[in-house]
Structures are given as structure tokens and as C-alpha cells.
Amino acid sequence: MSHPILKTQDLTVRFGGHVAVDHISCTFNAGELTAIVGPNGAGKTTYFNLISGQIPSSEGSVALNDRDITRMSVAQRTHLGIGRAFQLTNLFPNLSVLENIRLVIQSKAGRGFNMFSMATSHDDLTRPAMEVVERVRLADQADQVVAELSHGNQRKLEVALLIALDPLVYMFDEPTAGMSVDEAPVVLDLIAELKHRKDRSILLVEHKMDVIRTLADRIIVLHNGALAADGDPATVMASDVVQEAYMGKELEDV
Numbered sequence: 122m123s124h125p126i127l128k129t130q131d132l133t134v135r136f137g138g139h140v141a142v143d144h145i146s147c148t149f150n151a152g153e154l155t156a157i158v159g160p161n162g163a164g165k166t167t168y169f170n171l172i173s174g175q176i177p178s179s180e181g182s183v184a185l186n187d188r189d190i191t192r193m194s195v196a197q198r199t200h201l202g203i204g205r206a207f208q209l210t211n212l213f214p215n216l217s218v219l220e221n222i223r224l225v226i227q228s229k230a231g232r233g234f235n236m237f238s239m240a241t242s243h244d245d246l247t248r249p250a251m252e253v254v255e256r257v258r259l260a261d262q263a264d265q266v267v268a269e270l271s272h273g274n275q276r277k278l279e280v281a282l283l284i285a286l287d288p289l290v291y292m293f294d295e296p297t298a299g300m301s302v303d304e305a306p307v308v309l310d311l312i313a314e315l316k317h318r319k320d321r322s323i324l325l326v327e328h329k330m331d332v333i334r335t336l337a338d339r340i341i342v343l344h345n346g347a348l349a350a351d352g353d354p355a356t357v358m359a360s361d362v363v364q365e366a367y368m369g370k371e372l373e374d375v
């Protein structure tokens with residue numbers, strides 16, 4: 122049964138006189154992938170930043186499994202189960218793909234986040250890390266230093282790190298941006314696989330209509346920082362608010 126995992130209540134942030142996120146109250150359920158859409162400047166990234174703790178809110182609250190996390194740091198939120206892809210990238214650009222994933226697994230296992238404690242004998246960490254590497258089809262790059270990866274493979278690594286972390290709330294911000302048509306399906310398949318985890322909630326900021334159509338169970342629309350629509354994809358996409366909000370803007374295919 123789907124249950125609420127993440128809740129924002131009247132979540133608001135002001136930059137000077139500008140209200141970038143305006144009293145957004147929304148609940149995100151387990152087993153649900155919610156696409157967050159809206160025109161440029163609508164507040165999508167800022168809403169993400171408030172949920173993951175990148176910026177403090179001016180008003181309102183964020184709760185994870187009914188626990189108030191509004192004043193917690195990014196690290197505390199990550200520990201409790203908020204997982205945002207980019208937070209984890211380039212942790213150690215001079216370490217290999219496998220080593221980076223192993224560090225996340227090590228930290229998740231409660232053994233601290235200490236790269237100096239790494240040793241090849243840590244088979245119990247290397248094996249699950251290698252499984253993740255294979256799952257995201259980075260096996261050929263497992264020993265490659267992260268800084269030298271192609272853009273597409275760096276994006277795959279973002280997803281890999283998140284899978285290794287296995288948070289309660291997966292947050293993806295345009296996960297296939299800048300990827301080639303050959304590379305994007307791997308990432309989309311991985312996100313689709315995550316949907317089988319019925320005890321997790323997935324949030325996805327996305328402009329590409331085909332991606333939304335394939336993955337979303339629900340769409341919320343932000344407009345001028347406020348929640349303008351919320352519902353199943355077919356209903357929301359056909360709504361006046363979406364048609365008016367975009368009017369030939371960047372949401373592809375509307």
C-alpha cells in the first residue's frame with residue numbers, strides 16, 4: 122500500500138522581495154514517481170534545494186516519514202533518506218568509479234566515509250559496488266578515474282551513487298540532460314527499475330515529455346513558485362494551467 126514518505130507544508134523561500142517557492146504543500150507517496158514540471162524560473166530547482174537542504178526555507182516545513190527535517194543539514198537529510206543525485210557527484214574525482222561507489226556503500230554500512238580506510242580486501246564492499254557498476258553498465262569504466270569519464274558516464278555514475286545509497290526519496294534533476302540518444306535509455310531504464318521498489322518515492326524534475334510520459338505516475342506543475350496543478354499525467358497535461366503555462370515554451374511536445 123502506498124503511504125506518504127515526504128511532505129512539504131507551506132514551504133516557502135524568498136530572495137529579497139522575490140518569492141521563488143510560494144507556500145507549496147505537497148505529499149509524496151511510496152511507490153510513486155512524481156514528475157515536477159513548470160516553465161523556466163517556475164521554482165523547480167529551488168523546491169528541490171529546499172527539500173534536500175541546499176538552502177534554508179523562509180517559512181513552512183519539510184517532513185520525512187513524519188519527522189521534521191526542516192532545519193537539518195544536507196548531510197543529516199542524506200543520512201535519514203533524502204537522496205539527490207548531484208549531491209553525490211564528484212565526491213572524489215581522482216578516485217575510480219568503483220572506489221566512489223564503494224565509499225557510498227561503506228558510509229551507508231555505517232563504517233564512516235573514510236577513503237583512507239579503503240583496501241582491496243574489503244570484498245564485502247567491493248562485491249555490492251561491482252553489482253551497482255554492472256547494473257548501470259559502467260563495468261568497462263570501473264577502474265577509470267571519475268574526472269576522466271565522459272559526460273554521459275558521469276551522469277550514469279550519479280545514478281549509480283544514488284542506487285548505492287538507496288535512499289527513501291530519490292531526487293533526479295533532468296537525469297538525461299546532455300546525454301546522447303544511445304546513453305539516455307540506460308538511465309531511464311534504471312529509474313524505471315527503481316519504481317518497482319514500492320517503499321521508495323521518486324521525484325523527477327524533467328522537461329522532456331517522452332521521459333515524463335514513460336515514467337511519471339503523477340505530475341505536479343509549478344508556476345511562479347506556486348503549486349499550479351497536481352494529478353495523474355493525462356489529466357494534468359490536458360489541463361488549462363499546463364497549456365497556458367507553456368504556450369510553446371520548453372516542455373517538449375506539449
Ligand SMILES: Nc1ncnc2c1ncn2[C@@H]1O[C@H](COP(=O)(O)OP(=O)(O)OP(=O)(O)O)[C@@H](O)[C@H]1O
Pocket residue numbers: 136139141159160161162163164165166167168
Ligand atoms: N539564490 C537565488 N537568489 C536569488 N534568486 C534566485 C536564487 N535561486 C533562484 N532564484 C530565482 O528563483 C526563481 C526560481 O528559480 P529556479 O531555478 O528554481 O527555477 P526552475 O523552475 O528550476 O527553472 P529552470 O527550469 O530554468 O531550471 C527564478 O526567478 C530565479 O531567478
